Amino acid sequence: MDTQRTPQDRTQVQILRPGEVKIFRGTFNMLHVAVPGDELYRGVFAVRAFPVKEGMKYISLFCHDDEDKVREIGMIEDLSQFPPEEQRLVLDTLAKHYFAFEVVRILSIKRLYGFLFFEVETEQGPRSFTMRWEHTRTLDFGDRGKVLLDVFEDRYIIRDISTLPPRDRELFTRYIFW
The missing domain is CATH 2.40.50 (OB fold (Dihydrolipoamide Acetyltransferase, E2P))
Known part of the structure; x- marks a missing residue:
């Protein structure tokens, strides 16, 4: 039985924690997120959740599925807890999204x-x-x-x-x- 979960299968927000996920630049210099027990997400982008004034908190990561629908991967509760390189990658994608x-x-x-x-x-x-x-x-x-x-x-x-x-x-x- 395949136990991999996809974003479509979830009904609750998955919290993404440092050390449990890996955020990196991958193919075509796109943001990738590896979630153990889930899958590797490519072409990931970030969006601030409310309140948006909390710059390092409550950041949702999304991707497009095979049908080109936007799917939420999960939420980072506090980006400052992640390694500096992963913080920079997420902040870079946020800057592009909100520019x-x-x-x-x-x-x-x-x-x-x-x-x-x-x-x-x-x-x-x-x-x-x-x-x-x-x-x-x-x-x-x-x-x-x-x-x-x-x-x-x-x-x-x-x-x-x-x-x-x-x-x-x-x-x-x-x-x-x-």
């Missing part, structure tokens, strides 16, 4: 074949990105802001549309009116 460019100017937007091609100025410098022209690719951010999701799932935040220069705001609302 966003903050847009301060919109230089141009072109619509072509159902996509919007942006040239923007961000706090990190000039950027070009492409997003599908669909309402699902734009999320509300507070009362007057928007989060734009590009084709690579990168996030571009406009904290308050009303603070954009008038020309930038008019250009933006010509295409993003929802």
Whole structure:
């Protein structure tokens, strides 16, 4: 009888403890997690659980299964208890997951074949990105802001549309009116 458990079989959150799991870079430099008595998970990513202000606590690890569905592997209660190298790997994946460019100017937007091609100025410098022209690719951010999701799932935040220069705001609302 196969006693290996998969994320689909669990009904409770599995707590991942230092010394019981191994977190490392594996194939294609992706994050891997080995859970004894379970399996080796590849392409793992991390998400902070609530409260997110607890930077080193309550971090869930996820992967995609064979059907490309997101599955939870388990939760790290306190990352500071893990070896420094494993801490760094998890913190690196968290930084990628939560990173966003903050847009301060919109230089141009072109619509072509159902996509919007942006040239923007961000706090990190000039950027070009492409997003599908669909309402699902734009999320509300507070009362007057928007989060734009590009084709690579990168996030571009406009904290308050009303603070954009008038020309930038008019250009933006010509295409993003929802």
